[in-house]
Amino acid sequence: MSLSTFAGNNGNLLVEDPLTCHSVALKHPVLTNYELEKIRSIDTGLFQSKTIQCYFRADGKPGSLKKGLERICEYAVHAVEDGFKVLILQDRAIDSNHAPIPSLLSTSAIHHHLIRKGMRGQVGIIVEAGDVWEVHHFACLIGFGATAVNPYLALSSIRDLKETGKLQTKLQEDELKKNYIKAVNDGLLKVFSKMGISTLQSYQGAQIFEILGLNKEVVNKYFTGATSRIEGMGLDEIAREVLAKHYFAFSKKDIPADRLPAGGIYQWKRKGEFHLFNPQTIHLLQHATKMNDYPTFKKYSKLVNDQSEKACTLRSLFQFKKTRPSVSIDEVQAAENIYKRFATGAMSFGSISWEAHTTLAIAMNRLGGKSNTGEGGEDEKRYEPLSNGDSMRSAIKQVASARFGVTSLYLTEADELQIKMAQGAKPGEGGQLPGHKVDEWIGKVRHATPGVGLISPPPHHDIYSIEDLAQLIYDLKNANRKSRISVKLVSKAGVGTIAAGVTKAKADVVLIAGHDGGTGASPISSIKHAGLPWELGLAETHQTLVKNKLRSRVVVQADGQLKTGRDIAIAALLGAEEWGIATAALVVEGCIMMRKCHMNTCPVGVATQDPELRARFKGDPDHVVNFFKMITQELREIMAELGFKTVNEMIGQADSLEVRDEIEHWKYKNLDLSAVLYNEPNSIYSTLYCSEKQDHGLDDSLDWQLWEAAVPAIVAKEKISASFPIKNINRTVGTILSNEITKKYRSEGLPEDTIHFKFNGTAGQSFGAFNTKGITLELEGDANDYFGKGLSGAKLIIYPPKEATYTAEDNSIIGNVAFYGATSGEAFIRGKAGERFCVRNSGANVVVESVGDHGCEYMTGGRVIILGDTGRNFAAGMSGGIAWVYDVKGKFANNCNKEMVDLDDCDENDKNDLYNFIQKHLQYTGSTVAKFILSDFENQFKYFVKVFPKDYKKVLHEKINTVETSV
Amino acid sequence: MGKPTGFKEFSRELPGRQPVEQRLKHYNEFGERYTDEKLNQQAARCMNCGVPFCHHGCPLGNVIPEFNDAVYRKDWKEAYDILSSTNNFPEFTGRICPAPCETACVLGINQPAITIEEIEKHIIEIAFEKGFVKPRRPNLRSGKKVAVVGSGPAGLAAAAQLNYAGHSVTVFERDDAPGGLLRYGIPDFKLEKWVVDRRIKLMEEEGVVFKCHANVGVNVSINDLLREYNAIVLAGGSTVPRDLKIPGRELNGVHFAMDFLKQNNKRVAKKNFLGNADIESNIIEFELTATGKNVVVIGGGDTGSDCVGTSNRHGANSVTQFELLPKPPSERNDFMPWPSYPMLLKKTSSHEEGAARQWAVATKEFIGDANGNLRSLKIVDLEWKIVDGRPASFVEIAGSERKIPCELALLAMGFVHPQHADLINDLGIDLDERGNVKATEKDFRTNISKVFTAGDMRRGQSLVVWAISEGRECAKAVDEYLVGHSVLESKNERLAFI
Numbered sequence A: 001m002s003l004s005t006f007a008g009n010n011g012n013l014l015v016e017d018p019l020t021c022h023s024v025a026l027k028h029p030v031l032t033n034y035e036l037e038k039i040r041s042i043d044t045g046l047f048q049s050k051t052i053q054c055y056f057r058a059d060g061k062p063g064s065l066k067k068g069l070e071r072i073c074e075y076a077v078h079a080v081e082d083g084f085k086v087l088i089l090q091d092r093a094i095d096s097n098h099a100p101i102p103s104l105l106s107t108s109a110i111h112h113h114l115i116r117k118g119m120r121g122q123v124g125i126i127v128e129a130g131d132v133w134e135v136h137h138f139a140c141l142i143g144f145g146a147t148a149v150n151p152y153l154a155l156s157s158i159r160d161l162k163e164t165g166k167l168q169t170k171l172q173e174d175e176l177k178k179n180y181i182k183a184v185n186d187g188l189l190k191v192f193s194k195m196g197i198s199t200l201q202s203y204q205g206a207q208i209f210e211i212l213g214l215n216k217e218v219v220n221k222y223f224t225g226a227t228s229r230i231e232g233m234g235l236d237e238i239a240r241e242v243l244a245k246h247y248f249a250f251s252k253k254d255i256p257a258d259r260l261p262a263g264g265i266y267q268w269k270r271k272g273e274f275h276l277f278n279p280q281t282i283h284l285l286q287h288a289t290k291m292n293d294y295p296t297f298k299k300y301s302k303l304v305n306d307q308s309e310k311a312c313t314l315r316s317l318f319q320f321k322k323t324r325p326s327v328s329i330d331e332v333q334a335a336e337n338i339y340k341r342f343a344t345g346a347m348s349f350g351s352i353s354w355e356a357h358t359t360l361a362i363a364m365n366r367l368g369g370k371s372n373t374g375e376g377g378e379d380e381k382r383y384e385p386l387s388n389g390d391s392m393r394s395a396i397k398q399v400a401s402a403r404f405g406v407t408s409l410y411l412t413e414a415d416e417l418q419i420k421m422a423q424g425a426k427p428g429e430g431g432q433l434p435g436h437k438v439d440e441w442i443g444k445v446r447h448a449t450p451g452v453g454l455i456s457p458p459p460h461h462d463i464y465s466i467e468d469l470a471q472l473i474y475d476l477k478n479a480n481r482k483s484r485i486s487v488k489l490v491s492k493a494g495v496g497t498i499a500a501g502v503t504k505a506k507a508d509v510v511l512i513a514g515h516d517g518g519t520g521a522s523p524i525s526s527i528k529h530a531g532l533p534w535e536l537g538l539a540e541t542h543q544t545l546v547k548n549k550l551r552s553r554v555v556v557q558a559d560g561q562l563k564t565g566r567d568i569a570i571a572a573l574l575g576a577e578e579w580g581i582a583t584a585a586l587v588v589e590g591c592i593m594m595r596k597c598h599m600n601t602c603p604v605g606v607a608t609q610d611p612e613l614r615a616r617f618k619g620d621p622d623h624v625v626n627f628f629k630m631i632t633q634e635l636r637e638i639m640a641e642l643g644f645k646t647v648n649e650m651i652g653q654a655d656s657l658e659v660r661d662e663i664e665h666w667k668y669k670n671l672d673l674s675a676v677l678y679n680e681p682n683s684i685y686s687t688l689y690c691s692e693k694q695d696h697g698l699d700d701s702l703d704w705q706l707w708e709a710a711v712p713a714i715v716a717k718e719k720i721s722a723s724f725p726i727k728n729i730n731r732t733v734g735t736i737l738s739n740e741i742t743k744k745y746r747s748e749g750l751p752e753d754t755i756h757f758k759f760n761g762t763a764g765q766s767f768g769a770f771n772t773k774g775i776t777l778e779l780e781g782d783a784n785d786y787f788g789k790g791l792s793g794a795k796l797i798i799y800p801p802k803e804a805t806y807t808a809e810d811n812s813i814i815g816n817v818a819f820y821g822a823t824s825g826e827a828f829i830r831g832k833a834g835e836r837f838c839v840r841n842s843g844a845n846v847v848v849e850s851v852g853d854h855g856c857e858y859m860t861g862g863r864v865i866i867l868g869d870t871g872r873n874f875a876a877g878m879s880g881g882i883a884w885v886y887d888v889k890g891k892f893a894n895n896c897n898k899e900m901v902d903l904d905d906c907d908e909n910d911k912n913d914l915y916n917f918i919q920k921h922l923q924y925t926g927s928t929v930a931k932f933i934l935s936d937f938e939n940q941f942k943y944f945v946k947v948f949p950k951d952y953k954k955v956l957h958e959k960i961n962t963v964e965t966s967v
Numbered sequence B: 001m002g003k004p005t006g007f008k009e010f011s012r013e014l015p016g017r018q019p020v021e022q023r024l025k026h027y028n029e030f031g032e033r034y035t036d037e038k039l040n041q042q043a044a045r046c047m048n049c050g051v052p053f054c055h056h057g058c059p060l061g062n063v064i065p066e067f068n069d070a071v072y073r074k075d076w077k078e079a080y081d082i083l084s085s086t087n088n089f090p091e092f093t094g095r096i097c098p099a100p101c102e103t104a105c106v107l108g109i110n111q112p113a114i115t116i117e118e119i120e121k122h123i124i125e126i127a128f129e130k131g132f133v134k135p136r137r138p139n140l141r142s143g144k145k146v147a148v149v150g151s152g153p154a155g156l157a158a159a160a161q162l163n164y165a166g167h168s169v170t171v172f173e174r175d176d177a178p179g180g181l182l183r184y185g186i187p188d189f190k191l192e193k194w195v196v197d198r199r200i201k202l203m204e205e206e207g208v209v210f211k212c213h214a215n216v217g218v219n220v221s222i223n224d225l226l227r228e229y230n231a232i233v234l235a236g237g238s239t240v241p242r243d244l245k246i247p248g249r250e251l252n253g254v255h256f257a258m259d260f261l262k263q264n265n266k267r268v269a270k271k272n273f274l275g276n277a278d279i280e281s282n283i284i285e286f287e288l289t290a291t292g293k294n295v296v297v298i299g300g301g302d303t304g305s306d307c308v309g310t311s312n313r314h315g316a317n318s319v320t321q322f323e324l325l326p327k328p329p330s331e332r333n334d335f336m337p338w339p340s341y342p343m344l345l346k347k348t349s350s351h352e353e354g355a356a357r358q359w360a361v362a363t364k365e366f367i368g369d370a371n372g373n374l375r376s377l378k379i380v381d382l383e384w385k386i387v388d389g390r391p392a393s394f395v396e397i398a399g400s401e402r403k404i405p406c407e408l409a410l411l412a413m414g415f416v417h418p419q420h421a422d423l424i425n426d427l428g429i430d431l432d433e434r435g436n437v438k439a440t441e442k443d444f445r446t447n448i449s450k451v452f453t454a455g456d457m458r459r460g461q462s463l464v465v466w467a468i469s470e471g472r473e474c475a476k477a478v479d480e481y482l483v484g485h486s487v488l489e490s491k492n493e494r495l496a497f498i
Helices: A033-040 A064-081 A105-115 A133-145 A152-163 A175-192 A218-224 A235-250 A280-292 A294-304 A355-368 A408-412 A439-445 A466-479 A495-504 A524-529 A534-547 A565-573 A582-590 A621-642 A704-718 A737-750 A908-927 A928-934 A936-943 A950-966 B036-046 B053-057 B065-071 B075-087 B089-098 B102-103 B114-128 B152-162 B191-207 B223-227 B257-268 B302-314 B424-427 B463-481
Strands: A004-009 A024-026 A047-055 A055-057 A086-090 A096-102 A124-128 A148-149 A209-214 A227-233 A318-320 A342-346 A370-374 A396-399 A414-421 A484-490 A509-513 A553-561 A577-581 A657-661 A720-726 A755-765 A775-783 A792-799 A824-829 A842-848 A860-866 A878-884 A901-905 A943-951 B145-149 B168-172 B210-211 B233-235 B254-258 B293-297 B318-323 B356-359 B361-367 B376-385 B390-396 B404-405 B406-413 B415-417 B451-453
Touching: A024 B075, A033 A047, A033 A086, A033 A124, A033 A148, A033 A152, A055 A466, A055 A565, A064 A086, A064 A235, A086 A105, A086 B415, A096 A235, A105 A124, A105 A133, A105 A218, A133 A148, A133 A175, A133 A466, A133 A943, A152 A175, A218 A227, A218 A235, A218 A414, A227 A235, A235 B406, A280 A294, A280 A565, A280 A577, A280 A582, A280 A621, A280 B053, A294 A621, A294 B075, A294 B223, A294 B404, A318 A621, A342 A355, A342 A396, A342 A553, A355 A370, A355 A582, A355 A928, A370 A396, A396 A408, A408 A737, A408 A792, A414 A466, A414 A509, A414 B254, A466 A495, A466 A737, A484 A553, A484 B318, A495 A534, A524 A657, A534 A553, A565 A577, A565 A621, A565 B404, A577 A582, A577 B168, A621 B302, A704 A720, A704 A755, A704 B404, A737 A775, A737 B233, A775 B223, A792 A908, A842 A908, A842 B210, A860 A908, A901 A950, A908 A928, A908 A936, A908 A943, A928 A936, A936 A943, A943 A950, B036 B065, B053 B065, B065 B075, B065 B114, B065 B233, B075 B114, B089 B191, B089 B406, B089 B463, B102 B114, B114 B424, B145 B152, B145 B223, B152 B168, B152 B191, B152 B233, B152 B463, B191 B210, B223 B424, B233 B463, B254 B257, B257 B302, B257 B318, B257 B406, B293 B302, B302 B318, B302 B406, B318 B361, B376 B406
Parallel strands: A047 A086, A086 A124, A124 A148, A209 A227, A342 A370, A342 A577, A396 A414, A414 A484, A484 A509, A509 A553, A553 A577, A720 A755, A755 A775, A775 A792, A792 A824, A824 A842, A842 A860, A860 A878, B145 B168, B145 B233, B168 B210, B233 B451, B254 B406, B293 B318, B293 B406, B318 B356
Antiparallel strands: A004 A024, A055 A096, A318 A657, A878 A943, A901 A943, B361 B376, B376 B390, B376 B404
16 A cells, blocks of 8 residues: 655646656655645746635625635636646634635635646645644545645644643654654555555545535535535535634633633533533433333433434434324334344444443343344353343354354354444444453454454455355355344445345345444544444435335344434334444443443443453343333334334335424534435335345255265264265355254364265365364365355365376465355365465464465464465464465565564474374375475475464463463 | 553542541641642542543533543643633632532442542642632723622622623622631631632732622612613522521520521631621621530531531530431432432531431420520431432321430521522512522523522522532623623533534
8 A cells, every 4th residue: 555645747647758757756645844844945947836825704704715715716726827836725824804714625626626627637735734633634635635734733732732741751742743644644544445445646536435414516616526415514604613613713802711622522521512422311321221210211312312402413303294193002013022123233242341242132132132242253151041041142143354253153053144344333444452352261252362452354355246245145044044144234325236236145134334333442533434324324225225126125224323212213214124222232231431442441341351340340131121121112102103003114104204394503404304205116016124035045055965964973973974076056065064063063063074075076165164073075176265264163175186187286276265264174275275365264274285365364363384385465464373384485575464473483393283284284185295395394394484473472472481480 | 531540550548637636626627638649649540531420510510531631640730721711719619519520420330439629629729839820810891890799609700700701890798708608608627718818819809899898788779789880690699597496496595507607707717706787697796606515406418517517616515416307328329320419428527526416306396494595405206208219208206205405506407598688679589489589590680681690599509619600600691791792611602613
């Protein structure tokens, strides 16, 4: 990835001209004041910069801001015509009568104005602004055309913080600024990567944003081409917002206190931004659920629902509209039949404590709803019912990009398997668990190294297209036929199309997650600036599914700060028949929104792994049950009022909603929410809720034959063997069989080699996926992608046909993304594997003869022996396990990403391990490479490089030391 | 937040207090100071919560996590700036506030709360010592004149704020010195009077004019005020005490607590405590002490507690305190969950000094001797019916009636409403159903044009911190009334753009 950029005239792409290179090369887009001044004063004879003052008259009159914008656009054109190569947009020229134009507006306005004039390529745009400090601000400026940015106020704030001693650090001012700039740059890279963009130059002007709350005139003229669906403020309203701050700074009077307001964006503050969870609502909710006190709950929901003066959700702008006569509440579907539609949010064991996690699970099991594992796996002991009949088992098992603890048993123990494509609070990112929260226990459940931070990969490495997703859905359905397969998407423009694709890919459930969730551990810029309200995504999804006659095939679920019965009713009316609640359920358990989840210091034992603090947890499943009962009661009251007897009747009836008529607030009275409330006409032959089962096409699986052959093994642990021809239409082989074995033998599985199947031919995708212990699959031939995906104890052997004449070690035998998320088992591959080999392996031992790019990425456990070349970026993000690479050519070090691993020499232990693995490899596959190495082992051994993750090494050393001290 | 794990490492500690036998010999404050290290540790316990309930629990909206952090960093100026941005008189609240912030402290869910009040007191005292507290005179005078009637915490806060806003403020006080209850209600051992004097002096330097022995409605004409001033703020407090009209009430030795306390404060201040009954409040024209007497304080609140402390310092023979309500629990229960302000059994410093405390006791009769002097009380035990955790109704326990010796009975049963005589009646101002001056918490306006009200006079009897808050918010309303807009701080107002 690259942040480098060029400020100056880009020249004519079609004409070769040395002058095209006459521009300033910047390594990254964040400029210090010194660097900015250098650019400002460049005069090469051909290259000068022009500073444009971006202000408008602070008279509060309509049109003042527009006039200011027109002026700077005109000046910009003049400057380009006059031959300046860089425009510096500066907002420093302000005084009591002149206010700054928001830098994003001035940048984008000039950017688009110059594009329209055909001049944009002739200049670089550098922004010198005070209103830029967060990563998101930089990303927006660059995304709307800026070449580079000088955040002068942020930089002076750093100086001030240092000078006044507010930073407890010995670092000097320059170092602090350097760190800030590095952080911004890293943040930008993260933002680009989330959007699948590698270079700043591709991101610049790409406008990968959705605008919320600006009207069409503003968007069309100043943010031309950007997505904006709900209208909103015009220039005069923007000016008003600027002037509020301006007035604060330049008010005519002597203000007694010269302190800036304490803020309140990231923390509740009395005078700060309004937060729905505030001292009053948190207290009322906790008290109501603890005492099972419905009147108090109503007080809580009234406070949450009534946002007439300080709206902070789109739904607060709606009101119910009666389209049919009310019914008595006794006629409304019983609450007991509604509870099953509730789920708690996907929060992992790891992000929250054992106590907090199991309390939710017990509560949802008592209620008949569903709790969610999150992406952190699940301790097996939760599958045993407790003595009082409670169960700590989570009905929903999440399958996220890191595949933590996704074993055959985990999948078998699910009622719903949820593929997390993205997370509402931080779309494009995976979970992030800081190292101090990964204790022994968490490490064990996740098959990861304790003490080492876990950052889930942004993408699922087995999903690069909708077909890949369909394959994973098929894999999971094989792994547990009784489980629903759910796909979690985030609310964004275009999510409807995605949801339609997901439905066609045979998902049983589509979850639309809103933007406003997320624990305190999520990156702040993501919490605040990524994702959209679920109202938008849900409405779009429902409408698209109805339009494409897909709605009846899939359950639509919504989540994102659902807090009251009214929220649930609105979600139902916009198309969701099931609902997820996370934050509110945590608050009921005792969470008081500390926003310290990333620090492991949660004082109420919810989001911490510190045993001392966990002991302070006071949550009770009964309180959580009370909460869901009360919220259901509230929903039923609304249903009665609106005349709906069942939830199904209610789904997608958007005409029972209307926009509130008394909206007065200047900031949001111009929003246009008609698209959200649009009622897509439905075919009379279909329903607006899920009423059909998906056909997952499992009938054609080869596994039915395998199962039949394996009956003696499953029933009586008899050793069996059989052989089958295989073709590439035979996908996901052995997975149904594994599911059956696991049901009976749990994680133990069967003794090694109890079942031995020999296949001849070409295997389809996901050969051996999630296969469990006791199964050995031997394939003579080759295999497609996802070979050994999620391997869960089985043994896979693959070698080319005996009659093949080519050199096996020089030819590919399995496709890409083999052993992705493998948790245990063994495999021997006589030939080359494709790219992304053993990504997220956490326990399988694999011998292979060569791998493509990105091998062993994010690996946390297991052993990998590579008897040949690797592609580049090997071991990126690898924090556990060991890889040994047979590096005869001495090229490996260049291909390895050494950020997290050391390349060590092998010791005696390694020698034994290697010898044993290679011997097995020879035995199973007849590999000539293995044979050669073993024949000259003492000499060949020297060529092995040990790839040893630094963190893992540290932990192993600590363990040895502890053992020694205790001895 | 200075130290993320501070709350795990350090436990709550209050500064030491002088031993009882020593402090009973004088009327001075007896709390010690934290060492620098202790202060730093106590501040380090603050967790800088995502939702700082303390900041919500404080009626002033004190930005507590921020000043705790500044204290941790030993940035005293910063700490003072933060504190003084929301609180005009931290030296008062730091000493006598019942600290609703501490009951709302998140740490209090399962650990002892942060010592917010002590930290507050240390900030302001250090600020005075280091010279940060300087008179802040407005740059511009608006030309508007405001009269503030009453110089208790509400009146003082309103006056200070209105003065900052540039208005010329005159405070009218019927007593001989400003301060209201701070001056003559709270004993010196809880709030030494030089602390009040120090603040008054500052305010005078800032331009506020104090007129004492000026009882509006008695020796100052309200009509003159209405003529001369652009706005009037009534902040006279809730001064009419709840009486106990039982047989023997007229006996010598039955007194209102405030009469007793005021005389003592004046005595400590070495002032004439017998004169000026025509202008001042709570003057009894003879010396009243508890020395050698069996004292019974009727009423279990803070005023009662002050009577206990004062009586012990007088050298009473015995001190007994009665409370009508049953003995409250010593820990929170389901009916008073965190972060609400709980009705818990409180042991004040005066109780430490010795008092027999009895709950669920009613006084039936004051019994005197032939000379009309109180000799004993007839009392009875009560049985309370508790509904939803709250005492709802009681019956007397048959056969529990008894007599106890008593030569001084002090009535400390709270205050019912402001004094209606003179000023309020003269003005014909609207009262609410409780007899307080009627005005909303939003605009503080009475039904009389340009007359505002704040503090206990509007709210009914409450805490010092509420009085300061009322004064501040009222000042903003007055400022808006006078000039159309206000830049004064308000605890709730958001910037227009949010």
